[in-house]
Amino acid sequence: MSTATSTATSTATPERPARRGLLHHRDFRLIWIGQTTSRLGSTISAVALPLVAVSALDASPLLVGVLAAASWLPWLLVGLPAGAWVDRLPRRPVMVACDLVSSALLLSVPVAAWCGALTLAHLLTVAFLTGVASVFFQTAYQAYLPSLLAREDLAEGNAKLLGTDSAATVAGPGLAGLITQASAAVTGLLADAVSFLVSAACLFGIRAREGADERREAGARVTDGAGGTAGPPGTARLRREIGEGLRFVGRDPYLRVLTVAGAFSNLALTGQQTILVVFLVRVVHVAPGAVGYLVAAGSAGGMLGAFAATRLSRHFGTARALVLCQLCTAPFALLTPLAAQGWRLSLVVLGGSVVTAGVVAGNVIRGGFRQAYVPSHLLGRVVVSMQFLNFGAIPAGALAAGALGDTLGAGPTMWLTAGGVALAGLLLLIGPLHRQTNLPARPAGRDDEHAL
Numbered sequence: 001m002s003t004a005t006s007t008a009t010s011t012a013t014p015e016r017p018a019r020r021g022l023l024h025h026r027d028f029r030l031i032w033i034g035q036t037t038s039r040l041g042s043t044i045s046a047v048a049l050p051l052v053a054v055s056a057l058d059a060s061p062l063l064v065g066v067l068a069a070a071s072w073l074p075w076l077l078v079g080l081p082a083g084a085w086v087d088r089l090p091r092r093p094v095m096v097a098c099d100l101v102s103s104a105l106l107l108s109v110p111v112a113a114w115c116g117a118l119t120l121a122h123l124l125t126v127a128f129l130t131g132v133a134s135v136f137f138q139t140a141y142q143a144y145l146p147s148l149l150a151r152e153d154l155a156e157g158n159a160k161l162l163g164t165d166s167a168a169t170v171a172g173p174g175l176a177g178l179i180t181q182a183s184a185a186v187t188g189l190l191a192d193a194v195s196f197l198v199s200a201a202c203l204f205g206i207r208a209r210e211g212a213d214e215r216r217e218a219g220a221r222v223t224d225g226a227g228g229t230a231g232p233p234g235t236a237r238l239r240r241e242i243g244e245g246l247r248f249v250g251r252d253p254y255l256r257v258l259t260v261a262g263a264f265s266n267l268a269l270t271g272q273q274t275i276l277v278v279f280l281v282r283v284v285h286v287a288p289g290a291v292g293y294l295v296a297a298g299s300a301g302g303m304l305g306a307f308a309a310t311r312l313s314r315h316f317g318t319a320r321a322l323v324l325c326q327l328c329t330a331p332f333a334l335l336t337p338l339a340a341q342g343w344r345l346s347l348v349v350l351g352g353s354v355v356t357a358g359v360v361a362g363n364v365i366r367g368g369f370r371q372a373y374v375p376s377h378l379l380g381r382v383v384v385s386m387q388f389l390n391f392g393a394i395p396a397g398a399l400a401a402g403a404l405g406d407t408l409g410a411g412p413t414m415w416l417t418a419g420g421v422a423l424a425g426l427l428l429l430i431g432p433l434h435r436q437t438n439l440p441a442r443p444a445g446r447d448d449e450h451a452l
Helices: 026-056 061-070 079-086 091-114 120-148 151-182 186-204 235-251 253-283 288-298 301-316 318-338 342-373 376-390 393-408 410-429
Strands: none
Touching: 026 061, 026 091, 026 120, 026 151, 026 186, 026 253, 026 288, 061 120, 061 253, 061 393, 079 120, 079 235, 079 376, 091 120, 091 186, 120 151, 120 342, 120 376, 151 301, 151 342, 235 253, 235 376, 253 288, 253 318, 253 342, 253 376, 253 393, 253 410, 288 342, 301 318, 301 342, 318 342, 318 410, 342 376, 342 410, 376 393, 393 410
16 A cells, blocks of 8 residues: 555555555554554543542442443434534544544543542543544544555454554553552543544654545535535535435445444443443452453453454455354353452453454454445445444443442342343344355445445
8 A cells, every 4th residue: 555645636546565564554554553552541541530430539330320421422412413524524634633632631630630629520521522522533533544545455454453452452451550559540541641642643644645535526515606615514415414324324234234233232331341340349349450450351352353353254254254253252241240359350351351352353344344335425424324323322331331230239230231242242143144154345236436
């Protein structure tokens, strides 16, 4: 793959690197470094934020659930219009702006704590606003990657990005535990703020330009009578463009089943993850500093899943590998509620590792499929149409787990959420997936230029 030329009239035409792999390509290497660093910071925050709420502000399980839900609620509130807006804008500047905003928001938490002014309302506000920034970033990121990679490189690129993402997921909670023991949990949020600055710097250094591709040719801006741009579309046009993305997903048998299965899986997984910190601290009686180590070790399987996904796809076919990854790993979630002091703490690690391996392997396969399958000018809208349900289920899972934790207790709630995770993979048996060896390269009866 080579970068686009620097002339204003040229467009990016990704080319496959000659036998050296994507890490030898400067622009991919930059986005890889930036996203790995940012993900490391975010996984520190994922443990540090509920630890701050539980240990410093004495939050109940319900309030911990509300805090977890706040960062994902924006997918329900602004996810769909974000897809239409991102399809109209240069994606890299959107990503840089989101990184800078997130950094400033996270920096406000340790500053407030050091001033003795930190409140749960402050944490909720930061979680919600960084969630809004994440909606725009993730939508732009999913649509931007295919402009850097040739179609045949998307599987390798996603595997590398998700592999190091999983490595960061392992290291982050452990670092959160170290930071909590050495100073305070709020210091972990300072580390996350710095990681967003690193991501912004890496994105800013990418040389490749986004060309005038199908996305812009399909009406990325409204043209005025003089041939200029009239700015963002009106409400009616925005609704129409959102509808195009929703219809594409709703009518496609593959995207439809992946969306439904992903939503149910996220509902159960988020519920389990939301109650996990409370379960370990208050039921299993694990020290707060050690929680990060257990969560980190339980995430270790993600690296294996990321790097095994391509081999599994080659051996079984992409469709069969996706179904097998979910059906064979999800039942291991039932090991976590069996945890207790002593050797049974290892059940948290074993169960978490196997489930994470299956989830990450599935994400690699799904991500590469979607980026190659969906036409470029619709990709942003299709991404958020799927994630509207996928990520919209996350706040519902967090709130449900928090409410159940208050009513039933953390132990019974852990069993209920683990059972949901174990059953989620069965939804992939609905539709054409289980009858196919490989996922299709493009929608049936549609070409790449006119997918509607």
